[in-house]
Amino acid sequence: MSDKKRAGELRAVKKENLRHYRELKKKNKRKISESEYLTQMRDDNNLIEIDDLHTFFYTDVGTVHAVDGVSFDIPRGKTVGVVGESGCGKSVTSLSLMRILQEPQGQITGGQIRFNRQKTGQPLDLTKAPVKLMEAIRGGEISMIFQEPMTALNPVFTIGRQLDEVTKLHNKSITKKKDIMRRSIEMLELVGIANAMGVYKMYPHELSGGMRQRTIIAMALACDPQLIIADEPTTALDVTIQAQILDLLRNLKDKLNASIMFITHDLGVVAEMADYVVVMYAGRIVEQGTAKDIFLNPAHPYTIGLMKSRPNMLEEGERLYSIPGNVPNPINLPNYCYFRNRCEKRKDVCAGEYPCLLSLSPTHKVACHLYNGREE
Amino acid sequence: MKNMQSNETLALEVRDLKKYFPIKKGVTQHTVGHVRAVDGVSFSIPHGKTFGLVGESGCGKTTIGRTILRLIDPTEGSAIIDGVDVFKLKKKQLRKIRPKFQMIFQDPFSSLDPRMSVGAIIGEAVREHNIVPRSEHNAYILKVMKQCGLRSFQVDRYPHEFSGGQRQRICIARALALNPQLIIADEPVSALDVSIQAQVINLMKDLQEELGISYLFISHDLSVVEYISDYVGVMYLGSLVEMGSKKALFKEPLHPYTRALLSAVPVPNPEVKMNRIILEGDVPSPANPPSGCKFHTRCRQCMEVCKNFEPKENWVSEDHYVKCHLYDANIAETADAALDTKSE
Numbered sequence: 119m120s121d122k123k124r125a126g127e128l129r130a131v132k133k134e135n136l137r138h139y140r141e142l143k144k145k146n147k148r149k150i151s152e153s154e155y156l157t158q159m160r161d162d163n164n165l166i167e168i169d170d171l172h173t174f175f176y177t178d179v180g181t182v183h184a185v186d187g188v189s190f191d192i193p194r195g196k197t198v199g200v201v202g203e204s205g206c207g208k209s210v211t212s213l214s215l216m217r218i219l220q221e222p223q224g225q226i227t228g229g230q231i232r233f234n235r236q237k238t239g240q241p242l243d244l245t246k247a248p249v250k251l252m253e254a255i256r257g258g259e260i261s262m263i264f265q266e267p268m269t270a271l272n273p274v275f276t277i278g279r280q281l282d283e284v285t286k287l288h289n290k291s292i293t294k295k296k297d298i299m300r301r302s303i304e305m306l307e308l309v310g311i312a313n314a315m316g317v318y319k320m321y322p323h324e325l326s327g328g329m330r331q332r333t334i335i336a337m338a339l340a341c342d343p344q345l346i347i348a349d350e351p352t353t354a355l356d357v358t359i360q361a362q363i364l365d366l367l368r369n370l371k372d373k374l375n376a377s378i379m380f381i382t383h384d385l386g387v388v389a390e391m392a393d394y395v396v397v398m399y400a401g402r403i404v405e406q407g408t409a410k411d412i413f414l415n416p417a418h419p420y421t422i423g424l425m426k427s428r429p430n431m432l433e434e435g436e437r438l439y440s441i442p443g444n445v446p447n448p449i450n451l452p453n454y455c456y457f458r459n460r461c462e463k464r465k466d467v468c469a470g471e472y473p474c475l476l477s478l479s480p481t482h483k484v485a486c487h488l489y490n491g492r493e494e
Numbered sequence: 495m496k497n498m499q500s501n502e503t504l505a506l507e508v509r510d511l512k513k514y515f516p517i518k519k520g521v522t523q524h525t526v527g528h529v530r531a532v533d534g535v536s537f538s539i540p541h542g543k544t545f546g547l548v549g550e551s552g553c554g555k556t557t558i559g560r561t562i563l564r565l566i567d568p569t570e571g572s573a574i575i576d577g578v579d580v581f582k583l584k585k586k587q588l589r590k591i592r593p594k595f596q597m598i599f600q601d602p603f604s605s606l607d608p609r610m611s612v613g614a615i616i617g618e619a620v621r622e623h624n625i626v627p628r629s630e631h632n633a634y635i636l637k638v639m640k641q642c643g644l645r646s647f648q649v650d651r652y653p654h655e656f657s658g659g660q661r662q663r664i665c666i667a668r669a670l671a672l673n674p675q676l677i678i679a680d681e682p683v684s685a686l687d688v689s690i691q692a693q694v695i696n697l698m699k700d701l702q703e704e705l706g707i708s709y710l711f712i713s714h715d716l717s718v719v720e721y722i723s724d725y726v727g728v729m730y731l732g733s734l735v736e737m738g739s740k741k742a743l744f745k746e747p748l749h750p751y752t753r754a755l756l757s758a759v760p761v762p763n764p765e766v767k768m769n770r771i772i773l774e775g776d777v778p779s780p781a782n783p784p785s786g787c788k789f790h791t792r793c794r795q796c797m798e799v800c801k802n803f804e805p806k807e808n809w810v811s812e813d814h815y816v817k818c819h820l821y822d823a824n825i826a827e828t829a830d831a832a833l834d835t836k837s838e
Contacts, residue, residue: 203688328776356550357716357755360758361770361773386760386762414764424689427691429720438696444690
């Protein structure tokens with residue numbers, strides 16, 4: 119392609135992007151009536167139902183389909199693990215859920231995220247909810263634990279001040295300063311910090327990585343959220359500290375009866391934490407099911423490859439299996455199965471259109487042509 | 495490993511390595527104390543073998559790698575490569591011996607110069623050290639690239655055009671181009687995705703078989719270390735607490751810290767219920783390490799003797815030692831003897 123032609127194309131992309139940005143601006147200004155965002159849940163036991171979610175990023179070099187038609191449920195009191203390599207859209211899914219995408223480049227362009235709100239008893243669609251309402255839900259009813267505890271904490275404020283802020287904003291029933299402080303210290307004690315009073319007065323740099331992550335968890339739990347999104351909460355930590363934090367999260371979940379959406383690339387951590395597992399690849403779900411389905415009977419060649427490429431401590435192998443090739447470029451995705459070029463079991467059908475999710479059992483679904491004939 | 499093979503069969507021998515970082519304070523920047531990052535570590539790597547160094551962050555494993563390379567100067571001790579003590583060399587002599595030991599860094603995104611092409615990155619040191627005659631220079635670079643799984647047309651490309659796994663291949667090629675006998679790999683795969691990790695680990699293993707390189711493999715990921723290493727050393731707060739052949743150490747971990755580390759590794763099988771040993775608290779500060787055995791503050795099997803006396807190496811077999819009083823048959827005697835010397 120000549121440079122001139124390429125430059126023209128890039129200009130066209132920029133123009134198109136501007137149009138999308140303006141549309142979003144208009145949409146954000148508009149007043150949204152209640153009837154637009156109130157919906158009905160498909161199943162009342164579900165806390166979150168993500169339905170055909172599309173999140174695109176309009177960048178200067180083209181549109182990135184970061185999340186492209188993802189659907190899964192998070193039942194009440196359960197843990198759903200989302201696994202995949204970097205760039206597969208697992209974090210963007212959680213950001214869409216919280217509506218904290220980098221706007222105006224990142225936009226939710228389609229689909230629904232239904233949230234079974236306990237506070238009012240009325241389910242609502244998070245993709246359409248007005249910004250004011252989202253502010254109340256964020257941190258209060260849905261809270262998030264980030265990967266890097268140092269960047270998630272503000273270095274110039276004490277831990278106590280940052281903890282108090284959450285309670286002040288979301289728990290209007292507590293008004294007295296003393297009560298807010300008592301609540302914060304209670305939270306610090308809940309996450310297993312022995313010297314809660316001391317930590318309350320400390321700055322983030324005075325704490326170790328594990329302690330910082332504990333205070334972040336305390337912050338996330340301060341308002342008894344219904345859903346905790348944990349985005350790679352233990353990736354920056356050592357194995358021994360990781361074991362502590364995972365143990366803590368498991369215990370707290372039962373104590374508070376909350377659901378957890380657990381995002382990670384570590385299959386071992388997912389196996390330990392999750393009841394249900396969603397495997398993502400290049401913005402789409404390739405396989406989903408219960409933890410047992412995925413780990414004992416992996417079906418998709420990508421899931422199988424991921425499992426095999428991990429050096430296993432229980433078995434001794436000669437050579438590590440490695441998936442050939444790389445993740446495809448997210449801007450120009452092919453119209454056939456995204457994994458085809460790296461897949462060892464590809465057949466002629468795989469050059470056809472992208473496979474849809476097939477049910478192998480009531481809980482186990484896979485998007486692969488290999489299982490097309492076996493559908494019941 | 496105890497009465498090690500003669501020196502010729504060793505690629506690297508480290509004896510009693512110490513590195514203290516001074517803590518400076520005040521306007522005059524006077525030294526008020528020392529961080530004992532590495533406190534008396536000895537180990538050796540035979541030719542063509544891999545020594546894995548594991549431990550939590552802040553235990554000094556990276557410092558060991560950097561001191562051996564003389565990227566930072568050691569406080570005490572010796573590192574012998576090819577019969578020469580690297581720590582005693584002058585600048586010029588050091589430069590001459592540098593091709594023999596090379597390093598692969600953790601982050602392939604910051605360890606490559608963004609303004610140099612791949613060929614220049616790999617070729618720079620080759621030219622400096624006159625590894626091959628100038629006329630064969632280009633052909634040699636292509637040969638090394640091919641060895642590391644890079645294609646010949648990529649020689650003119652720049653680092654930003656590559657993915658993480660491929661960048662790490664460039665780093666390996668850069669180290670390999672000098673025909674080293676030892677490569678110090680500091681967490682070479684921890685910044686990579688699982689499926690790419692496997693590719694890089696396989697490449698490192700293949701190169702070792704082909705060229706007989708030795709690796710000092712520094713990592714916090716136990717399953718990777720188990721896969722690639724022949725010998726493993728476990729570090730805690732600047733000293734080795736247990737060392738042995740991979741088989742001995744992973745089949746029969748003895749030190750309570752090693753056991754806790756191994757049990758903390760998550761297993762990708764929801765039906766396996768591990769008997770997890772969860773360590774309480776954090777690693778103590780290396781500026782002010784606990785007395786006696788450094789691990790006693792977090793140890794479940796801590797005894798009175800652990801608080802006061804530092805354990806010695808207990809050789810449980812030919813190639814496996816542990817520094818723990820639990821395996822010291824004559825604790826009472828050692829304690830008494832130590833007490834006697836103290837009272838004197």
